[in-house]
Structure formats: structure tokens, C-alpha cells
Amino acid sequence: MRKIIICTFLTLDGVMQAPGGPDEDTQSGFEHGGWQKPSSDDEVGAAVTGWYESCDAMLLGRKTYEIFASYWPTADPDNPFTGRMNRMHKYVASRTLTAVEWQNSTLLKGDVVDAVRELKVSDGRDINVVGSGDLAQSLMRHGLVDEYRLTVHPVIIGTGKRLFADGAIPTALEPVSVSTTKGGTVVGVYRPNGEPRHGSY
Template sequence: MREIIICTFLTLDGVMQAPGGPDEDAGSGFEHGGWQKPVDDEEVGEAIAGWYEHCEAMLLGRRTYDIFASYWPTADPGNPFTHRMNSMRKYVASRTLTSVEWQNSTLLAGDVVAAVRELKASDGGGISVVGSGDLAQTLMRHGLVDEYRLTIHPVIIGTGKRLFADGAIPTALEPVSVSTTKGGTVVGVYRPNGEPSYDSY
């Protein structure tokens, strides 16, 4: 059984939209693209590199696939991350794409929930869901997420797409590892642990 792992950069108020650049995703009039780099630090990069090193494949939505496929095939070959991104197996969930050209990419046609269930039941290592907010929320709603790997950065944006948006399924989380970088970013790994419990003081 393979595990589905959500890997996401978040602001302190939970926004995941367009961390990488001003033109990454201006949907719904979002004006804060590129918020991550000014609050990033070396320790975050090391943590993310470790996350990818221990995953066998990526699962991407169409928008994230388009961004990655336009960048990584021609990225600096001296960057070891370039080889990792290009060589890793990619599964792409899309209702509009008819083909995927980036090397080692496979298009998941039809019902994405059924396709991901089939992937989970196959042999192999962990599968990282990178970015891909709509896809991540679909997987969460259907109980298909095994782990969350989150970097929570010290900046508040106020608007934008959130990983845990209104309507998120209430879920208790078990912390696997949580640390704070010198720059103030929380690097947390959590696993779903049933429903939340409730009590009073």
C-alpha cells in the first residue's frame, strides 16, 4: 500500500496560492504571488529536499503540472534538484489535458478518486502531492491522505487559496516531527488520526 503525502508551503494564515512568483497563479485577482522567497531560508530547503528524497513519485493537478513542466526540463542541470524532479515519476490529474509531455509523466484519466485509490493499492513508495490545491482538497474529502508535510512561513497574506478551506473535514492530527527554522518557519509533519475529540475546561 502506497502513501499519499501532501507537501505544501503555507503562510501563517494558511494561504498556499502562488508561493513561487508573481505570475504563478493570479486566479481570483490574487496579488501576492511570490510571497515565499522573502521569508524562506536554507533550513526550509534542506527539509524539502529530504521530503522529496524519500518519495518515489509526485501527484500533480493540471495547473501545478503546467508550471513545473515549463520550468524543470530546462532548469540548471547543475542543481541536483533538477535531476530529481525530471527523473521522478509524475502522475497528473486533469479533466482537460489529453497528453503530458514532461518525461516520466502519466495522465490519470477519468475519475481521479478511483485512479488515486488504484495508485495507493499498487506496489511502490510514497507519492507526494505538491501544490495542486484543488486536487489536495479532493483527496482530503475522500480520506486518501496519509500524511501532511507543511512549511508554515512567518507572513500573513489575508486572501488566497487555502489548503484547509471552508468545508475541510474535521480531522485530528498526530505530529510526527515539528521544528522551527532560524528564520521562523515551522516545518511540520503530521498524520491524520481519526476525528477530533472535544472537551471543556
């Protein structure tokens, strides 16, 4: 069975909105776009590259799809990620799009939860959910996430969209690998491991 893997950049206070640039996502008046760049380094880049070794597809919400589709088709061909992103299959979850034109893209039909359940049992390798906060939260609520691959950067934003927003399902996580870069970014891979346990001192 294919794994659904959430791959996300986060601030220390859990914000995932607009890591890549000031104009990436200004929804709700967000003014901190591009927060990831100052703390990114070769170690972060190597970790993110490794995230894609086991997958052959991405699952994207509308907004992230539109951001990617406006950039990668004309991105620097010498960037090793350019060819990978363009060749990889993209499954797009959207209630408003009627067509997707970026090469190797498929617009999911019907209920997204049912469509993702079908993807999980289809032929292929793992599927990365990149960005796409609303979609990620829907998948988490329905128990469809098999793994989290997160970079947590040493910056506090205070506002913005969070991956683990209010209403997230309480979940224990099993750490698969956790490391810290020289720049202070925590790179972690975690798998859901049932409900949280409780205790007291």
C-alpha cells in the same frame, strides 16, 4: 501500501497560492505571488529535500503540472533538484488535458479518486502531492491522505487559495515532527488521527 503525502508551503493564515513567484498563479486577482522567498532559508531547503527521500512519484493537478512542466525541463542542471524532478514519475489529474509531455508523466484516466486508490496499492514508494490545492482537497474529502508535510511561513496574506478551505473534513492530526527555523518558518509533519476530540475548561 504507498502513502499519499501532501507537501505544501503555507502562509501563517493558511494560503498556499503562488509561493514561488509573482506570475505563478494570479487567479482571482491574486497579487501576492512569491511570498515564500523572503522567509525561505537553508533549513527550509533541507527540510523540503528530505520530503522527497521516501517518494518516487508526484501526484499533480493541472495547474501545478503546467507550472512545473514549463520550468523543470530547462532548469539549471547544477541544481540538485532538477534531475530529481525530471526523473521522478508524475501522475497528472486533469479534466481538460489530453496529453502530458514532460518526461515520465502519466495522465490519470477516469475518476481521480478511483485512480489514486489504485496508485496506493500499486508497486512503488510514497507519492507526494505538491501544490495542487483542488486535488489535495478532493483527496482529503475521500480519506486518501496519509501524511501532511507543511512549511508555515511567518507572513499573513489575507486572500488566496487555502489548503484547508471552508468545508474541510474535521480531522485530528498526530505530529510526527515539528521544528522552527531561525527565520521563523515552522516545518511540520503530521498524520491524520481520526476525528477531533472535544472538551471544555
